[in-house]
Amino acid sequence: MTHAVLLWRHRALVGVLVRRELAARYRASILGFFWSLLNPLLLLVVYAFVFTTIFQARFPGGEPYPLFLFAGLLPWMFFSGAVLDAAVTMVDNGPLLAKVMCPPEIFPAVTVLSHLVNHLLALPVLVGAMAVAALFGAHPFPWTIVFLPLALVPWVLTTAGVAAAVAAGAVHLRDLRDLVGHLLNLLFFSSPIIYSLEGLDLHPSLMAVLRLNPFAGLVEVYRDLAFGGRVPEFRTGLTALLVGLGIFLLGTWVFSRMRDTIVEAV
Amino acid sequence: MTPGEVLFDDVSKTFRLKGRRVRHETLKGALFSRRTRRKAASPVDFKALAGIDLKVRPGEVVALLGPNGSGKSTLLKLAGGIFRPTSGRVQTEGRITALIELGAGFHPEITGWENVIINGMLLGLSRREVEERMDDILEFAGIGDFIDRPVKTYSSGMYVRLGFAVAVAVDPDILLIDEVLAVGDEAFVARCLDRLARMRRRGVTMILVTHDLEMAGAFADRGIYLDHGRVVADGPTDQVVARYRGDVAGDRVELERVRSPVRVLEEGRRWGNGDVEILDVEIRADGRTVRLLPSGAAAEVRITYRVHRTVDDFVFGLAWHGADGTLVSGHNTDLDGLDGNRLEGRGQISCVYENVPLAAGAYTLDAAVHARDGLAYDYWCRAGELRVTAPVQWPGLWAPAHCWEGPHGRK
Numbered sequence: 001m002t003h004a005v006l007l008w009r010h011r012a013l014v015g016v017l018v019r020r021e022l023a024a025r026y027r028a029s030i031l032g033f034f035w036s037l038l039n040p041l042l043l044l045v046v047y048a049f050v051f052t053t054i055f056q057a058r059f060p061g062g063e064p065y066p067l068f069l070f071a072g073l074l075p076w077m078f079f080s081g082a083v084l085d086a087a088v089t090m091v092d093n094g095p096l097l098a099k100v101m102c103p104p105e106i107f108p109a110v111t112v113l114s115h116l117v118n119h120l121l122a123l124p125v126l127v128g129a130m131a132v133a134a135l136f137g138a139h140p141f142p143w144t145i146v147f148l149p150l151a152l153v154p155w156v157l158t159t160a161g162v163a164a165a166v167a168a169g170a171v172h173l174r175d176l177r178d179l180v181g182h183l184l185n186l187l188f189f190s191s192p193i194i195y196s197l198e199g200l201d202l203h204p205s206l207m208a209v210l211r212l213n214p215f216a217g218l219v220e221v222y223r224d225l226a227f228g229g230r231v232p233e234f235r236t237g238l239t240a241l242l243v244g245l246g247i248f249l250l251g252t253w254v255f256s257r258m259r260d261t262i263v264e265a266v
Numbered sequence: 267m268t269p270g271e272v273l274f275d276d277v278s279k280t281f282r283l284k285g286r287r288v289r290h291e292t293l294k295g296a297l298f299s300r301r302t303r304r305k306a307a308s309p310v311d312f313k314a315l316a317g318i319d320l321k322v323r324p325g326e327v328v329a330l331l332g333p334n335g336s337g338k339s340t341l342l343k344l345a346g347g348i349f350r351p352t353s354g355r356v357q358t359e360g361r362i363t364a365l366i367e368l369g370a371g372f373h374p375e376i377t378g379w380e381n382v383i384i385n386g387m388l389l390g391l392s393r394r395e396v397e398e399r400m401d402d403i404l405e406f407a408g409i410g411d412f413i414d415r416p417v418k419t420y421s422s423g424m425y426v427r428l429g430f431a432v433a434v435a436v437d438p439d440i441l442l443i444d445e446v447l448a449v450g451d452e453a454f455v456a457r458c459l460d461r462l463a464r465m466r467r468r469g470v471t472m473i474l475v476t477h478d479l480e481m482a483g484a485f486a487d488r489g490i491y492l493d494h495g496r497v498v499a500d501g502p503t504d505q506v507v508a509r510y511r512g513d514v515a516g517d518r519v520e521l522e523r524v525r526s527p528v529r530v531l532e533e534g535r536r537w538g539n540g541d542v543e544i545l546d547v548e549i550r551a552d553g554r555t556v557r558l559l560p561s562g563a564a565a566e567v568r569i570t571y572r573v574h575r576t577v578d579d580f581v582f583g584l585a586w587h588g589a590d591g592t593l594v595s596g597h598n599t600d601l602d603g604l605d606g607n608r609l610e611g612r613g614q615i616s617c618v619y620e621n622v623p624l625a626a627g628a629y630t631l632d633a634a635v636h637a638r639d640g641l642a643y644d645y646w647c648r649a650g651e652l653r654v655t656a657p658v659q660w661p662g663l664w665a666p667a668h669c670w671e672g673p674h675g676r677k
Contacts, residue, residue, distance in 0.1 A: 012387065012392065012393060013384075013387045013388065016383060016384050016387055016393070017384065020373055020376055020380065020384055023375075023376050023380070024373055024375035024376050093371070095367065095371055096371035096388065097348075098343075098348060098366075102388050260350050263348055263349060264281060264349065
């Protein structure tokens, strides 16, 4: 918890660093910040084309698969993007760490927050896509989308925890940087993002394993609100929150154990 | 503790050197057990600092001297809280700024202005405070319109100037400086030194690492000579610098012959191995010892010595310093071409000045006899004192006889 307190104390600094991160990312490009909007839009267009024209994937209930996929992919991209960046953030900011006295905790946090801002900028695309689908009668508009910020709480906690652990770990174990991508891939396919657990016809024991994946709950809560148009059961929501808190505490604990040696190892 | 104070209490710092095996042990060890970590890593431990006790008073300017790898930068980073001590305690009071690499953390893609804000905040200011100081920062950096361009378009000089300007604008109680003045052109270094001198007058504590012994001598009140992670000497800068110089030169011949070790004869003022002892240093004019001398008069410095152990080579040297410690002049028998091959018994040697064109003021004189390689037999700081008088109080140290010639005549 001291981790969170420390971040709060340095919130102004974290704020300007997040702004720097975002400003630097789009500085040289012509479209600038529009890319935050354009990226998910193009992604959606590609998926819509592939899955309606080429594969013609449809759920039994007739729900449009591209929207289903998009609602699961968006939070995942926030998570995986932040974790991938976290693996290099300490080394990237090594000059700062070694020469200016600033707490190393802020760097993974800055990474997570700048990806969160990007995620929030992508939400209009999500809402717009749902509205278009509703307009053409393909899918009823999920009014529960207004509760989406609540679903983001466990996502942010989880991402912050994993990012902190990966950031500190990657300093000592550089191999982790390459490993992280593959681990994320594994997690991606074992989470119900491109498929839904209900739609699977698997052996019950394998099903139980997939359900144990903490991301299953996170993805479902988010997608229920953003796509399904239903409020998740209280128990599911609470579980997601507890999972998020647990991962945050675990990740920051790992960070704190390695904190003192980070500067020397960078 | 008062602001500006730095306290080291039995501080040690051990680094684990990077190695394939060790890295894995570190990750696992860092997570699960402190004890296994120490045990497993012991063969590659590097003790950078051992048992350092140090107290720096507010407003003191300390120069850290020593060969590469002696622990100077580690000590600085411990003081700055960038490293944590392996054992012992480091305490500091007040705001600290480290001038370790100027412009560290400037982001190349964003403008100088934005970088200044971020760097200032990293150094502990609020956004408002940085904005208030912006004019001052821009004036010092002198980079004009470039402030609104991305930092990647800057020349290395502009980069360093802006970095220095931000760092000193923070108005710290404690300033840590690591070799930063080794970069930059002469004019910039002069401006930095001027700024540092003004900060010093305001009572800012400074700890600096430098290999420029002249600068250390001119700037610092106190020198700390580190070797192999331990304090070898701690005292007034001039003496510590000379001691360090002696050791550096001494190292080279240590294996060739056995000599009496250098020891401090009088704490902080006098050291040497005692093979030759300076008995007396007199400043003489008109056939008698003087403490006052009119500017431009003739004078003589007479050194009386006794040899305790016959030496094969010797150099007598004198160094004049101004009241603020500035070196005015240094000369020795070796540079002047005097043959110095064997010295025994007792004797006197004089340095005769036809005239002493010093400006009015107080001066001190160091006298030394040492081997040609620098090993001190007897090095005596402030062995003599002299007050120079003049009808006109010219500023500066040099008061040469001069006149003006021009359209208005000769004066």
